[in-house]
Amino acid sequence: MTEQQPRESHPIRTGDTVRGAANRRGPFRSGERVQLTDESGKMSTITLVDGGEHHTHRGVLSHEQLIGQPEGTVVRNTAGNQYQALRPLLKDFVLSMPRGAAVIYPKDAGQIVTMADVFPGASVVEAGVGSGALSISLLRAVGDEGHVHSFERREEFAEIARGNIETMFGGPHPAWELSLGDLAEELGATEEPGSVDRVVLDMLAPWECLDAVATALAPGGVVICYVATVPQLSRVAEAMRADGRFTEPEASETMVRGWHVEGLAVRPDHRMVAHTGFLIQSRRLADGSPRLAPKRRASKSEYTEDDLQAWTPVALGERIVSDRKLRRTGRDAASLAQHAARADQQIAAGRGTASGAAAAPVDAPDAARSTPPARDTEAGDERHTSGAERGLDD
Incomplete structure (x- = not known):
């Protein structure tokens, strides 16, 4: 009989070299x-x-x-x-952080990270960045050695996302790169062909970017799109099939229903997080390989000019965010990032004291990042459940 050795206890790792740990x-x-x-x-x-x-x-x-x-x-x-x-927790932070554009909710972000198989060290491209909710999940998945390249058309949204990400990680994340501009135009100039592992598109018209995405993706790479409406889902699926460089697309949606559990009173909650958006994903084929599509009965797949008019921002219910609100939200996000940097400085100072070395000074905050008053008022976390209320990040 083999003698069982006592299990060795391991102390909690400090995670000093991992950003935000x-x-x-x-x-x-x-x-x-x-x-x-x-x-x-x-x-x-x-x-x-x-x-x-x-x-x-x-x-x-x-x-x-x-x-x-x-x-x-x-x-x-x-x-x-x-x-x-x-x-x-991450889900709590996302629902209470400053936002300009609506966020991808935790239930969908978790699905994206898992279904797209975003792994440590991966090279990921994201468009658009919105308020930075999905960017945080992607950065956590790829780790400090990976690379997340986010594209955003609007500078106001980019600044809000930057503030939220720096708040979560206590400062700039070494794996994050942010570019202002249209992914369809900028991706080819910033990423080598076949060098990207995963692409996540959260925008109004992802089908416009599929050619650039197919060029940047490595064979076997995954593209996953988050769209809010059925017409968008239909058009991006047909565009993937028509391109010929992607596998047969798969579409899904995720619904989360909580349960009330108290003694013998066990029942579903009266409210649930139902439809927020659709996910559709596909994989990059090797150059020259044909797409193997399942045999099915012929159906209408051609779009008329009237059909194309359905895919406009107004028709799809995109909400317009005022410039005033964006400026205010940007200041809030920057202020929270400044506070998070101060907390991170205290951590660094504690490590420096323990090792006998002085902590490195932190750069003076930008004048725009003003410290909020010491008194705060009660404000509950936002808990939106209506998919119709969600704007489209672009």
Whole structure:
């Protein structure tokens, strides 16, 4: 009988060399985002600042009660109400972060990362970046050694996404590259033919980019498109088939229904996250290889001029975001990124003190990134469930 050896215990890795890992561990620090849940289950997300206070109609909570405390701490405000404090998970961060364009929701981002097989070290191209929600998931999947190249037409959206990504990772991510412009025009000038592993398109008319995508993708590479309406889904599928360099496309949608579980009272929730968008994916064939399509009965696949008029921004329900709102959201995202950089500086300073070395100074923040007032007001996380309300990121 073989003697069983005792299992060796391993300490928690510090993750000093992995971008954003240290930000997810240890006590709360000034500049961090913290999610507060009260006794009724209502959630609020705040940014900790020295001397700050969280004001609600049910009392005041000092930020000093949380700074330096471990995650999972329960504190009381001046009225005796209890709050549970935790760092926001990725899904919580996405639903509460500043946004200009609507985001790809966590249920769809998880499907994209899995279905497209986004692996550590992969080279991924994304268009458009929107508010940066999907970019964060892609960066986490490829890691520091991968490469995510995001294309965005609108500078306002790009700045909001930059602020949100820097807030999540405590500063610029080494694997992220952002380009302003149209992917169909810029991709060939920035990426070598056959050098890209995965392409994710979240835009109004992804079929316009398929030629550039087919050129950049390596054989076997995956292209996955997120579209909001049935006409878009139909047209991008036919465009993939007509191109001839892709496998037969596969389409799906994801619905998530929560359950109420309390004792013997077990039932589905009354609300659910139903349709938000469709996913359609295909893979790049080797040059010269024919597409093997399943045999099916002939159906109408030609589009008339009247059909083409259905694919316009107004007809598809794209919401117009005002310039004023974009500027305000950009300032909010930049301010949160500044606070996250301050928290990251504290982590670096702690490591430098432990090793006897001085921490590297952080560049002075840009004048546009102003520090918000120390007092914050109650604001619950956004929880949108209607796919019809979602605008198209482009």
